[in-house]
Amino acid sequence: MLAAPRSAPAWHVSRWFGTDEPLSLERLRGRIVVLHAFQILCPGCVLRGIPQAQRIAEVFAGAPVQVVGLHTVFEHHEVMRPEALAAFLHEYRVRFPVGVDVPGEPGDPIPRTMRAYGLRGTPSTVLIDAAGAIRAEYFGVHDDLALGAAIGALVTEADGTLTTNQPSVQSERVRCEGGCGPVSDS
Amino acid sequence: MLAAPRSAPAWHVSRWFGTDEPLSLERLRGRIVVLHAFQILCPGCVLRGIPQAQRIAEVFAGAPVQVVGLHTVFEHHEVMRPEALAAFLHEYRVRFPVGVDVPGEPGDPIPRTMRAYGLRGTPSTVLIDAAGAIRAEYFGVHDDLALGAAIGALVTEADGTLTTNQPSVQSERVRCEGGCGPVSDS
Amino acid sequence: MLAAPRSAPAWHVSRWFGTDEPLSLERLRGRIVVLHAFQILCPGCVLRGIPQAQRIAEVFAGAPVQVVGLHTVFEHHEVMRPEALAAFLHEYRVRFPVGVDVPGEPGDPIPRTMRAYGLRGTPSTVLIDAAGAIRAEYFGVHDDLALGAAIGALVTEADGTLTTNQPSVQSERVRCEGGCGPVSDS
Amino acid sequence: MLAAPRSAPAWHVSRWFGTDEPLSLERLRGRIVVLHAFQILCPGCVLRGIPQAQRIAEVFAGAPVQVVGLHTVFEHHEVMRPEALAAFLHEYRVRFPVGVDVPGEPGDPIPRTMRAYGLRGTPSTVLIDAAGAIRAEYFGVHDDLALGAAIGALVTEADGTLTTNQPSVQSERVRCEGGCGPVSDS
Numbered sequence: 046m047l048a049a050p051r052s053a054p055a056w057h058v059s060r061w062f063g064t065d066e067p068l069s070l071e072r073l074r075g076r077i078v079v080l081h082a083f084q085i086l087c088p089g090c091v092l093r094g095i096p097q098a099q100r101i102a103e104v105f106a107g108a109p110v111q112v113v114g115l116h117t118v119f120e121h122h123e124v125m126r127p128e129a130l131a132a133f134l135h136e137y138r139v140r141f142p143v144g145v146d147v148p149g150e151p152g153d154p155i156p157r158t159m160r161a162y163g164l165r166g167t168p169s170t171v172l173i174d175a176a177g178a179i180r181a182e183y184f185g186v187h188d189d190l191a192l193g194a195a196i197g198a199l200v201t202e203a204d205g206t207l208t209t210n211q212p213s214v215q216s217e218r219v220r221c222e223g224g225c226g227p228v229s230d231s
Numbered sequence: 232m233l234a235a236p237r238s239a240p241a242w243h244v245s246r247w248f249g250t251d252e253p254l255s256l257e258r259l260r261g262r263i264v265v266l267h268a269f270q271i272l273c274p275g276c277v278l279r280g281i282p283q284a285q286r287i288a289e290v291f292a293g294a295p296v297q298v299v300g301l302h303t304v305f306e307h308h309e310v311m312r313p314e315a316l317a318a319f320l321h322e323y324r325v326r327f328p329v330g331v332d333v334p335g336e337p338g339d340p341i342p343r344t345m346r347a348y349g350l351r352g353t354p355s356t357v358l359i360d361a362a363g364a365i366r367a368e369y370f371g372v373h374d375d376l377a378l379g380a381a382i383g384a385l386v387t388e389a390d391g392t393l394t395t396n397q398p399s400v401q402s403e404r405v406r407c408e409g410g411c412g413p414v415s416d417s
Numbered sequence: 418m419l420a421a422p423r424s425a426p427a428w429h430v431s432r433w434f435g436t437d438e439p440l441s442l443e444r445l446r447g448r449i450v451v452l453h454a455f456q457i458l459c460p461g462c463v464l465r466g467i468p469q470a471q472r473i474a475e476v477f478a479g480a481p482v483q484v485v486g487l488h489t490v491f492e493h494h495e496v497m498r499p500e501a502l503a504a505f506l507h508e509y510r511v512r513f514p515v516g517v518d519v520p521g522e523p524g525d526p527i528p529r530t531m532r533a534y535g536l537r538g539t540p541s542t543v544l545i546d547a548a549g550a551i552r553a554e555y556f557g558v559h560d561d562l563a564l565g566a567a568i569g570a571l572v573t574e575a576d577g578t579l580t581t582n583q584p585s586v587q588s589e590r591v592r593c594e595g596g597c598g599p600v601s602d603s
Numbered sequence: 604m605l606a607a608p609r610s611a612p613a614w615h616v617s618r619w620f621g622t623d624e625p626l627s628l629e630r631l632r633g634r635i636v637v638l639h640a641f642q643i644l645c646p647g648c649v650l651r652g653i654p655q656a657q658r659i660a661e662v663f664a665g666a667p668v669q670v671v672g673l674h675t676v677f678e679h680h681e682v683m684r685p686e687a688l689a690a691f692l693h694e695y696r697v698r699f700p701v702g703v704d705v706p707g708e709p710g711d712p713i714p715r716t717m718r719a720y721g722l723r724g725t726p727s728t729v730l731i732d733a734a735g736a737i738r739a740e741y742f743g744v745h746d747d748l749a750l751g752a753a754i755g756a757l758v759t760e761a762d763g764t765l766t767t768n769q770p771s772v773q774s775e776r777v778r779c780e781g782g783c784g785p786v787s788d789s
Contacts, residue, residue, distance in 0.1 A: 087411055087694065088408075088694055091650075124684075136592070155413060165410060167410065184410040189374075190291075190375045190378065190398075193375060193378065194393060198393050201384040208232055211373070219275055219278045221352075222275040223370075272504050272505055312496070314495065406694070406695065407694075418765050460777050460780075464780070465777060465780050473748060477752070538783050560769050561746075562748075562754075564751065565748035565750065565751025566751040566752065566758070566765060569752030573759040579604050579605055593743075596726060597647060
């Protein structure tokens with residue numbers, strides 16, 4: 046599932062949200078980067094992709110893993126401007142930094158970073174290793190177990206410490222989900 | 232999240248289902264073992280734990296990962312005999328091998344393997360590395376991302392190839408969950 | 418969705434759980450009866466049907482609606498005896514009364530009430546109106562909105578008061594699920 | 604749960620989507636109206652409210668029930684203009700008609716219909732009976748069983764025929780969810 050390393054193109058971002066300083070692959074060297082490309086009017090992104098990215102940020106908060114959002118608008122440009130993104134990030138309480146992908150060359154609806162990475166659409170998730178190389182790319186929402194495994198593998202490869210947390214948003218609770226023990230454990 | 236290795240006790244199993252030959256840690260050396268302890272009348276096991284173990288078996292089917300179930304009956308012994316387990320495994324289409332934990336010493340409701348591993352109850356999941364050492368133990372259902380990460384880390388540590396599949400049972404489908412692309416990708 | 422009334426056959430129950438006195442259609446006359454036929458080793462029952470029946474009992478606790486479970490064992494008879502059912506009801510905290518359907522005539526694996534109602538399998542849900550007539554029968558898990566509508570219709574038909582509660586077990590919480598209002602409601 | 608009838612205020616709508624002619628309570632007299640107030644940047648609306656409204660429209664497609672959406676923008680006005688709503692309705696494949704609530708009086712962020720109905724925020728669902736009277740109002744997402752019951756009661760009250768469909772979007776499938784029958788039904 047992890048591919049041979051290929052160099053990750055630089056990010057072309059016109060504006061950052063949720064970070065005091067602009068982010069770049071150079072600045073994040075040494076950390077596993079989970080790059081999450083989305084659009085605020087894409088149902089699969091809003092209903093599945095963004096919640097998964099939020100959980101990744103929360104579960105791996107103590108590990109050398111950085112989730113970075115990228116707003117790759119390739120349609121409905123006029124209603125997905127940065128002001129709309131800002132309201133979205135506020136309302137959905139998105140905790141990870143998000144960059145606005147720079148619009149494409151004249152006549153190209155695909156923004157520049159999305160074009161450089163060859164992404165097919167949204168949502169897309171790109172895993173970049175600690176050395177700055179692309180190791181996996183998923184178009185559409187990927188399974189949690191498989192995505193977790195890839196992140197765990199990259200952290201281990203980089204000799205990082207794999208620390209994880211239980212996410213705060215849980216599914217519907219069922220009895221003994223947290224485990225049920227013997228009444229008397231003599 | 233991965234602990235320092237400690238030796239995994241041998242399994243005491245009176246009967247195996249879903250495997251032609253009895254399994255043991257020795258026979259599984261070189262593979263990551265996901266030991267899943269459950270009871271067929273434990274709601275957290277049936278509603279969450281077993282489905283997660285099934286997805287692990289499916290997602291990591293191509294990787295050096297083996298899911299092994301262990302029926303650790305510590306209550307309602309009379310109605311969770313092996314015949315009831317057999318019907319359960321058939322009805323729920325459980326695909327991984329399952330062993331029946333040997334009943335405890337006289338007066339001890341806790342079966343022998345559960346006692347040897349010091350498990351607190353069900354469901355419990357124990358991760359055993361390729362060298363046969365316990366590296367993690369979870370009481371209750373653990374988050375998919377975190378559990379996947381631990382498995383991915385252990386496979387990488389052992390120089391195994393991390394191959395993963397998308398599970399066949401999906402959550403409720405939403406539009407663009409599989410990704411939506413630009414109409415014209417010029 | 419509601420059919421013309423047809424008389425509901427009497428129940429043949431060998432043992433009741435969760436009620437001090439045996440239940441019968443006569444005793445429940447005036448109330449809408451939601452008869453839920455299940456088996457404790459049926460995945461669709463345990464994962465979907467029983468949780469739905471529990472929610473019905475909770476949501477309509479203040480209305481003239483009575484949920485009644487019926488353990489209609491038609492396979493694996495030897496491991497779904499009343500003792501196993503008792504442990505199941507205890508572990509899953511089933512709050513509504515449940516009757517054990519009397520075994521079928523010699524050579525018939527189908528128990529008597531299930532045979533009398535012509536149920537095709539489990540889970541099945543039968544709606545009986547306040548006059549004791551069958552008005553709907555569902556094989557498999559039915560949609561909550563549609564099932565709620567049928568119950569609401571029967572309560573209204575009978576001039577009953579439709580009181581409902583929010584169920585205590587909720588799905589994964591999302592922001593503003595409980596509603597978000599204007600900061601300043603001047 | 605159904606309240607005494609009170610007159611439903613007229614709708615103030617600047618623009619309709621998904622309908623050839625403007626809708627009004629007069630035009631819908633004789634049908635049960637499920638008025639769903641939402642905003643496209645409200646997480647509880649997008650993740651829970653709109654999907655529920657879509658299911659209501661689908662489940663009651665054959666009954667005298669009409670789902671009507673109302674875009675009641677009371678915040679982030681500049682990024683939730685009708686053009687953004689149009690893109691949202693297209694991307695989420697919203698099948699029921701949606702009106703744009705007319706902005707409030709100068710200085711009032713609350714739009715006019717929302718103000719007239721006294722809604723506390725979004726999502727809100729208002730049930731209007733066949734005679735045009737408000738019978739229930741829910742702030743936040745309401746339980747499917749309870750909401751279905753109220754709709755079923757109103758249809759029955761109005762002597763309407765309660766026809767329901769199974770919704771096409773299903774939750775994660777489990778074995779025997781559709782029901783499992785005896786192998787031999789002798």
